[in-house]
Amino acid sequence: MEQRATAQCLSLLPKLSSLKEVKQIHAHMIKTALDQFPYEVSKVVEFTSLSVTPQSFAYARELFYRIQNPNLFLYNTMIRGCLINKRSEEATFLYIRMRGENLLPNNFTFPFVLRAFEDKLDLKGGKEVHGCILRTGLGSDLYVLTTLLNMYSVCGGSMKATTKVFEEMPLKDVVSWNCMVSGHVRHGSLELARTYFDHAPARSLVSWNSILSGYANSGRIEEAERLFMEMPKKDTASWNSLISGYLRIGDLNSAERLFDRMPARDVVSWTAMIDGYVKNGHYDRSLALFHQMQLAEIEPSEVTLLSVLTSCASLGALELGKWVHAYIKKIGFSIETNLGTALIDMYAKCGNMEKGLEVFFNLGTKKDVITWTAVISGLAINGKCREALEFFNRMVTEGIKPDRVTFLGVLCACAHAGFVKDGFHYFDSMNKDYLLVPRMEHYGCMVDLLGRAGLLEEAMEFVKAMPFEPDPVIWGSLFGACQMHKNLELGEQVMERLSKMDPWNKGNLVTLSNIYAATSRWDDVAKTRKKMKEKGTRRTPGCSSIEVNFHVHEFVSGDSSHLRSKETYEMLDLLAGRMKVAGCLPNDVLLLED
Template identity: 45%
Template sequence: MYAKCSKISEARCVFDRMPKRNVVSETSMVSGYAKAASVKTARLMFSKMRDRNVVSWNALIAGYTQNGENEEAIGLFSKLKGESICPTHYTFGNLLNACSNLSDLQLGMQAHSHVLKHGFQFQSGDEPVIFVGNSLIDMYMKCGSVEDGCRVFEKMEERDYVSWNAMIVGHAQNGCGVEALRLFRKMLVFGEKPDHVTMIGVLCACSHAGLVEEGRYYFLSMTEEYGLVPVKDHYTCMVDLLGRAGCLDEARNLIEAMPMQPDAVVWGSLLSACKVHHNITLGRYVAEKLLEINPTNSGPYVLLSNMYAELGRWGDVVRVRKLMRHRGVVKQPGCSWIEIQGSVHVFMAKDKRHPQRKEVYLLLKLLIKQMKRVGYVPDISEHEDGEEYSGPEQSSCDGSDTPSYVAIM
């Protein structure tokens, strides 16, 4: 009880006073420590257990996944298999979640093969099997393999609302807005009632597909047709939809009419839209709102500076940059990575530590020359630090977009 209520100190006191302990009490402590983000302590407790069952393994694998240590979760699953422990649907759910978080399709497909080996055939009437099927759909969608996610969905003889949500949200997140809305309509035909997650997927789909009128309709229908009260995430989706469509004043009015306090995410979405549509007046207002929430966040300063640069207002660019320095705000460097033949290459902005940096920069310069010959004109408005611009060769080689060129090599 104490462990489930996140009162791990009280749980430990009771545990230490127990004259006899068994696998149930020890597993409860492993689970409690994992939920309290003390995964190292959970692992230590797990390693000292004389008897372990699959529930013990599941508790620790879930702890790693929930705390973002996905590689550890996958490694622990391998050890589970090595000790001939038979995994359950809960084991596979956490394993697939770890693969989703890593966006590692190859690992996800390997996990799928383990699912099939253990006889999960997505048959009717088996709730654990539906759970695994839903986890598979979610994994494939988050890894960008929409076709594989659809294939799993079609093979499921029985589905629940989570299955439909995974498909709708997955299609929306992968830019297939029209298909997501088709699935939503099909879901209603099959008698499933939408929930808050469903409507986030629907609104996200409208945003990606540029369907403004449909988005407005579905937002209003949440309350009128489905009895759902919009929460902050729904408002954020609507602001994103209106911002992409250039309806900036409507987006601002919606934010200011929210029944809850707007956060940095919703204001940030509107600021990005202001930059895209070159609305510096509203952009300055939104940036001020963001700085009221978090004055040390570099994002609003940089976006506002870039907006001024696009308009050629270099004095304002310098003013914003000076304000950043005066307030001690430091821009976090951009980071990107790419996996090539099983090896992950990580690049930071202005980072020249890669062992093949000379070859990379040489290829970059050759590509830039070829691009300029066919009419490429560099956009200098987003130069990292507002310094005097030194040419595309310098800015491109120092940026964090190098992985795409490394892949060519």
């Protein structure tokens, strides 16, 4: 009778679809005293621990830790469950506890434990497990050794230990050769990877894809193309690797052609293209492709959403950014550090800092230095400079150590608000309090701070006292300040340096001409304009964009290609007329007109 009840309970387990049903079976087992039998309980633990739902795994843990003297099967089951539920730390803890109870691991234990140390990138722990493998006489088990190979190739600083294990293996299968190929690719040794690939008695798709991704990611696109054409079989990962290779070198046309030819696309394919557009500055195309991805009913990953938010931030597409924020909540993504920071950055760059702060405060304790930096920089670019400095002090008080990027935001706030004294305080604090040596960009912020404040001589002395040779950006910042404050004498000195350092930068001639115009040196304006014509210099036309009904419209100065450009120019003329009536006149000297 008991055997029949046991069989009935256990036969139901694979058919169950929810934790509630599992609990009902478990309750029945308790009621009929079947929970006193280790085998029956172990099957319930096995079923719930191998589930990918957090609630089921939590139930398995609760059952497991109540069992006195769990056997090896239970330990193996829980360790495997930890890996499935991405709890590598607990998996290694269970292994150590099991060893402490004098249970001898078997060939099922070691692969799971090695994967746990691999996930943690814990080479020391992996080596200790290797020693235990040898002591337990499993040093010739193919499955164990293959997992050991992979652990060394992922965790090791070199492939030396991996190669030693491989050479000592009494038998090598396709997976072993794959480990050697992918390991050498991972460590950047493409020639060695190709050697193992060529000598493998049989090649799987994994090996082909490893070599292909190695060539593509290192910019060796011609070799990647040849390999792609040679492949006897291709999967989506193969197509994705070559697309990523094209995007890495900025060849968008080839990437698009390959993307269009793909027999099947996954979220990685769509994300690679969207991110490729973003990295190459084609933000409008990235958003258009994201829309197509939605129509194809492909659910985005966190990486996809990060790229889309970057595009919204760069285009100032606030309404679309808000929609993405709502969409993230709708599909159940947890807004933690990465997405939270991207949302803050998007709202800040779109001019809605209040919404950005709302996201920041909703993150609770899930804030790191990057999140704080996004808020500080966002407040600075939105003119809330005093608040930016207050947030910096608050961040330090909460024990978050600032980095160099944080100080760029702080110095930017000081520059925009004209806080010269505060600027020098924070600049000195970098090295003094946080052992952060200021870099070129920090010196650039200080030159900008002094220049905006009209302290041009002090800015020049600051540049001369720099511990390294100032770059054209530093001199360009000072040059811009000379234009702002109409300091012709210093402007000519700076121009002399810039013309030697960056002779092909035609924009410097434009700035010099503006300085001459601002000081009514019209003969010099004419001479400079003549030089500009000789060099073929033209002013870069201004460009702006506006979002209407989730569509971003871009306008370039002097361009009439937009469908509604006639109405746009009519409105501009109307606004210009009203500005004149209101007494707002253009700064004619900057128009470079005689």
